[in-house]
Every structure is written in C-alpha cells, then in structure tokens.
Amino acid sequence: xxxxxxRVGGTVGYEFNSQNKLEVEYSYYDDKRGDGRRxxxxxxxxxKYTTHFxxxxxxxxxxxxxxxxxxxLQHEHYFQFQENINNDGNYKLSKKNQNSQxxxxxxxxxxxxxNKNWLxxxxxxxxxxxxxxxxxxxxxxxxxxxxxxxxxxxxIQDEQRFFNDKLKIIAGLRFDYARFYDGSIHVxxxxxxxxxxxxxxxxxxxxxxxxxxxxxxxxxxxxPAVKSxxxxxxxxxxxxxxxxxxxxxxxxxxxxxxxxxxxxxxxNIEAGFNTRPFKNAQFKTxxxxxxGKDFQYFVATGDLVDGQTELTRENIAAIEIVGAxxxxxxxxxxxxxxxxxxxxxxxxxxxxxxxxxxxxxxxxKQLVEVPWHQAFLGLFWKxxxxxxxxxxxxxxxxxxxxQNILIIDDHLTLDVRLSRKIHENLFFALDIQNIFDKVYIDxxxxxxxxxxxxVELAYQF
Numbered sequence: 001x002x003x004x005x006x007r008v009g010g011t012v013g014y015e016f017n018s019q020n021k022l023e024v025e026y027s028y029y030d031d032k033r034g035d036g037r038r039x040x041x042x043x044x045x046x047x048k049y050t051t052h053f054x055x056x057x058x059x060x061x062x063x064x065x066x067x068x069x070x071x072x073l074q075h076e077h078y079f080q081f082q083e084n085i086n087n088d089g090n091y092k093l094s095k096k097n098q099n100s101q102x103x104x105x106x107x108x109x110x111x112x113x114x115n116k117n118w119l120x121x122x123x124x125x126x127x128x129x130x131x132x133x134x135x136x137x138x139x140x141x142x143x144x145x146x147x148x149x150x151x152x153x154x155x156i157q158d159e160q161r162f163f164n165d166k167l168k169i170i171a172g173l174r175f176d177y178a179r180f181y182d183g184s185i186h187v188x189x190x191x192x193x194x195x196x197x198x199x200x201x202x203x204x205x206x207x208x209x210x211x212x213x214x215x216x217x218x219x220x221x222x223x224p225a226v227k228s229x230x231x232x233x234x235x236x237x238x239x240x241x242x243x244x245x246x247x248x249x250x251x252x253x254x255x256x257x258x259x260x261x262x263x264x265x266x267x268n269i270e271a272g273f274n275t276r277p278f279k280n281a282q283f284k285t286x287x288x289x290x291x292g293k294d295f296q297y298f299v300a301t302g303d304l305v306d307g308q309t310e311l312t313r314e315n316i317a318a319i320e321i322v323g324a325x326x327x328x329x330x331x332x333x334x335x336x337x338x339x340x341x342x343x344x345x346x347x348x349x350x351x352x353x354x355x356x357x358x359x360x361x362x363x364x365k366q367l368v369e370v371p372w373h374q375a376f377l378g379l380f381w382k383x384x385x386x387x388x389x390x391x392x393x394x395x396x397x398x399x400x401x402x403q404n405i406l407i408i409d410d411h412l413t414l415d416v417r418l419s420r421k422i423h424e425n426l427f428f429a430l431d432i433q434n435i436f437d438k439v440y441i442d443x444x445x446x447x448x449x450x451x452x453x454x455v456e457l458a459y460q461f
Contacts, residue, residue: 002034020060027053039083039091048079065109073103091138098132116161124153130241140189147183147245149238151176172215178238181206183245183259195254195305204245204259211236228273235266239296243313253309256301262315266292284327292319302358318351335382342375362402369443371398389417400445411440429456
C-alpha cells in the first residue's frame with residue numbers, strides 16, 4: 001500500500017475600509033492511494049482524487065445591515081483502478097471515473113433595531129451533480145449513472161434581550177425546498193461482474209421536497225459566572241445522490257438505486273450551562289435528546305443478484321439519540337492551558353418497519369460506528385523556544401454490525417505538535433500523530449495507519 005499527496009492553495013484578501021472586507025481562497029488537491037493489490041501493473045489497484053476548490057467570503061456593512069456572505073465551488077474527479085484475481089482464478093481489470101461538482105451561496109444580514117433586539121435573515125443555495133462511469137476492461141460491462149440535486153432555503157431569526165441582558169430569547173424559522181432531477185442509469189453488455197442480467201437504460205423521475213424548521217432557544221444568566229440555556233430545533237436532510245442513482249456491487253451485496261428515497265428529519269432538545277467557578281477556570285456541560293424520523297437504512301429486497309443479496313436504502317427507521325458533553329479548561333498561566341472534554345452518546349433504533357422487505361428486525365439495536373464514549377485531554381504551552389502541544393484522544397467501543405454482535409475495541413492515542421515562528425512571516429511546525437504507534441481498528445474496520453509525521457513550513461505575506 002502507498003500514499004502520495006499534493007496540495008497547493010492560496011488566499012487573497014482586500015480591505016476596502018475598516019467595515020468591508022473581501023477574501024478569495026483557492027486550493028488544489030491531488031492524491032493517489034494504493035489498495036494493496038498488484039498483479040500486472042506497477043501501480044496496482046489504486047484510487048485517485050483531484051479536487052479544485054474556490055471560496056469567496058465577504059464581511060461588511062451596507063447601510064444599517066451587517067452582511068456576511070460565503071460562496072463556494074468545488075469540482076472533484078475520482079478515479080479508481082482495480083486489478084485482482086478472483087477465487088476461480090480469473091483476472092479482473094476495471095476502472096471508474098466519477099466527476100462531481102458542488103457549488104453554493106450563503107448570505108445573511110443582521111440589523112440591530114435597539115439595544116435589545118437583533119433581526120437576522122438570509123438565503124442558503126446549494127446545487128450539485130454527479131456523472132460516473134464504471135468500465136470493465138477484462139469483460140464487456142459498462143455502467144454509467146448521473147443525477148443532479150439542488151436546494152434553496154430562506155431563514156429568519158430574532159434575538160430579544162430582557163432584564164439587563166440577563167435573559168436572551170432567540171426564535172428562528174427556516175424554509176427549505178430541495179429537488180432531485182436528471183437522474184439516469186445505463187448498463188451495457190453486462191456480465192456477472194456488475195450483476196445485471198441484460199443491457200438497459202432508465203431515466204429516473206424527479207422529486208421535490210419542502211420542510212419548515214423552527215428553532216427556539218432561551219439563555220438565562222443565573223449569575224455573572226453562570227449562564228444556562230435550553231433550546232429546541234428541527235432539522236431536514238435530503239437523501240444522498242449516490243443512494244438515489246447508483247446500482248452496483250458493494251461489500252454487503254448488490255445495491256439497488258432508490259430514486260424515490262425521501263429526506264430524513266431530526267428534532268433535537270438540548271439544555272446546558274456555562275460557568276467560571278474561579279478566575280482561571282471554565283466549565284461547560286450540555287445534555288441532549290434527539291428523535292429522528294424516516295431515517296435511511298439498507299434493507300434486503302428478498303431478491304438475489306448473481307448470488308448476492310439485493311439491498312436498497314429505504315426510509316424505514318425511527319432513531320432515538322441521548323447524549324451529554326462536558327468541557328473543562330484551566331489556565332495555569334497566560335501561556336500554559338489545560339483543556340479536557342468528554343462526551344457520551346447512545347443511538348437506538350426505536351422502530352424498524354420491514355413491511356415489503358426481508359431481513360432482521362433491528363428494533364432496540366444501536367446504530368453502528370457510533371462510539372459510546374469519547375474523551376480528549378490537551379496541554380498547550382507557549383514559550384520563547386518552541387510552542388508545544390500534547391493531546392490524548394480516547395475513542396470508546398462501538399458496534400461494527402447491525403445486529404450488535406461485533407464490537408470495535410476502544411483505543412487511546414497520543415499526539416504531539418511543536419511549532420515556532422522563525423521570522424516575522426515564517427512559521428514552522430512538526431506534528432506527530434499517534435506517537436507511540438498504537439495499532440487499532442477504525443470504525444470502517446481498517447487497520448490504523450500507525451505513527452504519522454507531518455512537517456509544515458508556511459510563509460505569510
């Protein structure tokens with residue numbers, strides 16, 4: 001296995017005056033990652049990402065409004081080259097080309113009417129497309145798929161303060177409109193490599209979704225050192241484009257596209273408080289309860305494709321999430337700080353509707369790849385010689401399978417960062433991640449990369 005990465009980027013900003021600033025950022029990323037299999041070609045099987053990313057940010061004042069705007073464009077080309085010899089001794093060679101593009105614009109304006117009232121409103125626009133082709137060089141199969149999604153949202157928020165700013169009430173409302181269209185799939189001269197029985201082309205119908213998401217939050221200052229809050233909100237997430245248009249073999253079986261997939265929704269209630277128990281310390285804690293509806297899950301259709309189970313993603317689950325977070329910070333001196341964080345999460349399937357599908361009822365089971373416990377401890381030291389940071393990260397146990405039988409073990413790693421400003425504009429840093437070369441299995445059941453060393457040299461104009 002191997003990894004080659006290249007990244008270059010730059011940011012240019014212009015300050016029209018003290019109240020209006022514009023910034024443009026561009027980055028280019030290219031990598032090549034070997035998958036550990038090589039038969040005839042020197043590079044063997046590998047994947048390659050090439051990404052162009054442009055972002056423009058504006059902060060300023062227009063009349064009595066404070067304006068924030070953020071626009072972005074990302075184009076990604078994904079290339080996968082695979083070669084292997086399967087169990088019956090046949091050589092297989094294939095490649096995948098996938099072009100994806102995402103762009104969007106987010107603008108919000110805030111106006112202060114008096115010392116007690118702030119009104120914010122804005123728009124959020126996003127659009128993306130995917131065009132992918134799988135070509136089998138050792139057989140006749142070709143598989144092409146494409147589709148587009150777009151979303152538009154408007155939002156408004158009002159903040160009111162009472163009792164000498166001790167009580168703060170924030171109410172917001174967001175309206176979303178999302179659309180899926182121009183989806184299609186084309187299969188040519190299929191064999192068992194792709195799992196289709198015959199050639200065909202299909203144009204998917206379009207889908208439209210709307211959602212209204214309210215939010216209400218209340219913050220109360222119990223004392224100058226203690227602030228408490230409670231909030232309630234709802235969220236809306238359209239389905240992923242790949243789940244709607246891609247039919248192909250995956251590790252679990254054969255994935256059937258579902259262009260009729262619907263969005264997921266989430267209702268969240270959270271309460272917490274922030275306090276400074278004494279001068280150099282800060283403590284924050286929060287507890288939350290979330291209820292998700294129409295959550296998407298892979299289910300078996302009851303059919304087989306080339307001997308493999310046919311799966312499709314459907315809105316069949318209701319999810320309950322309960323969690324808590326704790327954060328503590330202590331400043332020993334102005335240059336020496338300790339930070340620690342702990343979080344607990346349990347995500348349970350409360351209802352699992354298997355009508356018209358086959359498979360096991362997962363009601364009462366926990367979601368996979370969600371650690372129950374996570375913790376962080378960091379020591380940050382600034383000094384004249386070299387700035388030093390030592391961080392310990394703990395990731396607890398988590399389930400690896402839907403039936404909650406296989407458990408991924410917990411692991412603890414230690415990272416170190418050394419940095420120094422060599423010159424007024426020159427910066428140097430050394431990062432050593434997983435310094436003790438801890439071997440563990442990650443949530444995707446892959447072996448950890450081990451110790452990772454990164455050297456950074458930056459010059460700021």
